[in-house]
Amino acid sequence: MSEKVDLRIGNREMLHNQVCSVLRSAILKGDFEPGERLVQTELAELTGVSRMPIREALRTLETEGLVKMEPHRGAVVRPIKKQDIQEIYELRSVLEPLALKKSIKNFSKDDFEALKTYHQSMIENESGEEYVEWNAKFHQLLSSRCQSPRLLGFIGTISRGFAQDTPQIIPGQIQKSNKEHEDILNAILNEDEEKAVEYLTYHISRTGEELLNSLENKDFK
Structure with a gap:
């Protein structure tokens, strides 16, 4: 992960699509590397939201092909082709x-x-x-x-x-x-x-x- 990445958009409740947008943009811009684990607790801290919207957003990103769920590892960034x-x-x-x-x-x-x-x-x-x-x-x-x-x-x-x-x-x-x-x-x-x-x-x-x-x-x- 880029050392300067800052995903926080405010200490407030966010809609599902806002969380998806923040994480999606970070993946597309290369803030997260292919193969890197996306740890829910870390993402919650970075974005300033609870783990629930993070978990839901990761499921959406999986359907979009940006993330894959691996046994014992959880969400992992997929290479963008x-x-x-x-x-x-x-x-x-x-x-x-x-x-x-x-x-x-x-x-x-x-x-x-x-x-x-x-x-x-x-x-x-x-x-x-x-x-x-x-x-x-x-x-x-x-x-x-x-x-x-x-x-x-x-x-x-x-x-x-x-x-x-x-x-x-x-x-x-x-x-x-x-x-x-x-x-x-x-x-x-x-x-x-x-x-x-x-x-x-x-x-x-x-x-x-x-x-x-x-x-x-x-x-x-």
Whole structure:
């Protein structure tokens, strides 16, 4: 573990997704090495929470492939593979734009207002956990009206993990994302389905490429 790692985000009760976000980001940034044990008591002390949310977060990270549970060792950091990141973003760049294309005609006035609110909230909160949450809400709503449960299920599975925390990992990601979100939003408001799909595809593909670049010093296989 990096000697300077500081995961504490306040002596308060945290939501499950906040704990996951803190630990996920630390793993992706290399604060924990592949093969390193993640001891619940140590993580609880570092983050300032009880062991219960740590235990639940480790289970979630296991489903995302970032952690594995080993007999007699507990949670251990798994190596991050380049091919995993490439596959996730290749799938996202196909499935999310498809869901958006199917959703646009079903957006209500409330949906338009919600998208504008999420976008504005990201502009006003360009740091920390709040941005991550607004970003997730924005992307979820883009796909949510496609009326295809299987498609939404696939997106939900592959969008966990890397996708949620890129704003905290990629240098300059927040500013770039805000501009790209604005392009997507304006295209939707102007009922330009083709442009909205094009902008979302670019946004996801560009993020995937820059995530790989930001993690290039890690031992990919």
